[in-house]
Amino acid sequence: MNSPIMTAFTILLTVVLYIISRKIWIKTQNALLTPLLLSTAGIILILHYSGITFEQYKPGKQIMTFLLGPATVGLALPLYLNRHILRSSFFPILIGIVCGAVSTLTVAVLLAKVSGLEALIVASIAPKSVTTPIAIEIAQIVGGDPAITVAFVVFTGTLGSMIGASVLTLCKITNPVARGLAMGVTAHGQGTATILQEGQTQGAMAGVAMALTAIITSFIAPLFIPWLLG
Amino acid sequence: MITALKFSAQLFLLWVIYFLSAWVIKTFHLPLPGGVLGMLILFALLLSGVIKEEWLTTATFPLLRHLSFFFIPIAVELMEWGDLFRQKGHLLFLPLVVSLLVALLTTGGIVQLLTASSRKDGGH
Incomplete structure (x- = not known):
């Protein structure tokens, strides 16, 4: 049954859980305890145990x-x-971001395809390195599911924040510009927040990389994915 | 009170840009996210000076700080997909992790290589 009271309750529930989980996240600063992860898990558990369906949550x-x-x-x-920043060394930055965005999309889509995953999942995995609001829109355009895409984006952002800087160091990528851009391309907003702790240059670079990855992937994904899957 | 008015007016400006972008995309059947077109339009308006950054800061920064709030209702739909992740979750691990490493090392490697060579040439 859908009622205005149910709608008001689900909105209140979401807002309250967001506020609580944001407080927890600010206090712990743990990459695994982001507000999105905590509140989503909390809301799903509460809805599940109180017998409220997703159809009732939808309005x-x-x-x-x-x-x-x-x-x-x-x-x-x-x-x-x-x-x-873009003006300072435009071509190295642009080439680095385009190559990163295209290669990660290609590898993710092809590996998902050979793993035997269904088309809906393969399409949903394509924008997993893109910042969530735009990843959701790309997913809808290429025939994926927005909710599944959010899961992939969050997984990528969380893992990237946790291991990204160490992997770069291990592979002797020490240049601050390169490190910032790599984190922005790979792990969008979460990676940007993490690498900002290393320095202002890294943080600003990551922010620019995040925005450009979103724009580039938006343009290539609708043309490139049908071709990869064809 | 003034801040609230300012916030609402700025939010309205962002909404108008988004609404127009979404309309253009729908009308011309462009395979592009409305948010991206709106972002490009706003970037162009800021660069050309038609819109000043002060006209947006009051609404935009709080909105972006709490951006992840908007993803929660979308992610809650994952409750409908529990079986899928239980059955096929292990198959997702390889594509997600390998593609993550590829992105990191491709971008990081290329940028480090290109900026190092331009430094050797004396340019920076």
């Missing part, structure tokens, strides 16, 4: 995600504020 979802589109547009502002 609240429509209301809560209303501002996601405008917020995504706002990503242009940090990119604009960091525009001097």
Whole structure:
């Protein structure tokens, strides 16, 4: 049964769990305890044990995600504020980001395909290195499922934040510009927040890489994925 | 009060850009996310000076700080996909982990190589 009271309850539940999990995350600073991961797990458990179905949660979802589109547009502002970085060494940065974005998409899609996963999953895995709001939109365009894509994006962001810097060091990639860009391309916002702790250059580079990876993947994925799967 | 008004007006500006982008994409059947087109339009408007950054900061930064809130309702739909992850979760591990390492090392390696060679040439 869908009722305004149920909708109000699911919205309240989501907001409260977000506030609590954000407090926990700020306190612990643990890459595994992000607000998204904690609140989602908490909400699913509460809905499951109180017998509320996803169909009943859906009306609240429509209301809560209303501002996601405008917020995504706002990503242009940090990119604009960091525009001097793009100017400083435009071609190495652009080549590095394009190659990273294209290779990771290709490897993910092909490995998922040879693993025998169904088309819906293969399409959902394609934008896994893209920042979540845009990854969701790409998933819908290439025939994936937004919720599954969020799971892949969060897995990638979390693992990338945890091992990214060590892998780069292990492979003797020490240049701060290269490290920042690599983390932004690989692990979007989560990687950006992590590598920012190494220094301002790394953080700003990662932010720029995150935005450009999202734009580049948006343009190539709809053309490239049908071809890879064909 | 003034901050609230400012916040709402800025939010409206972002919404108008998003709404127009989504409309353009739908009308012309472009295979592009509405958010990306909106982002490119806003970036161009900022670069050309049509929109000043001060017109956006009050709404945009709080919105981006809490961006992950909007993903929660979307991720909750994963409760419908429990079986899939139980049955095929192990198959996802390889594509996700290998592609992650590929992205890190491709971008990191290429940028380090290109910036190192431009430094040797005396340019920076």
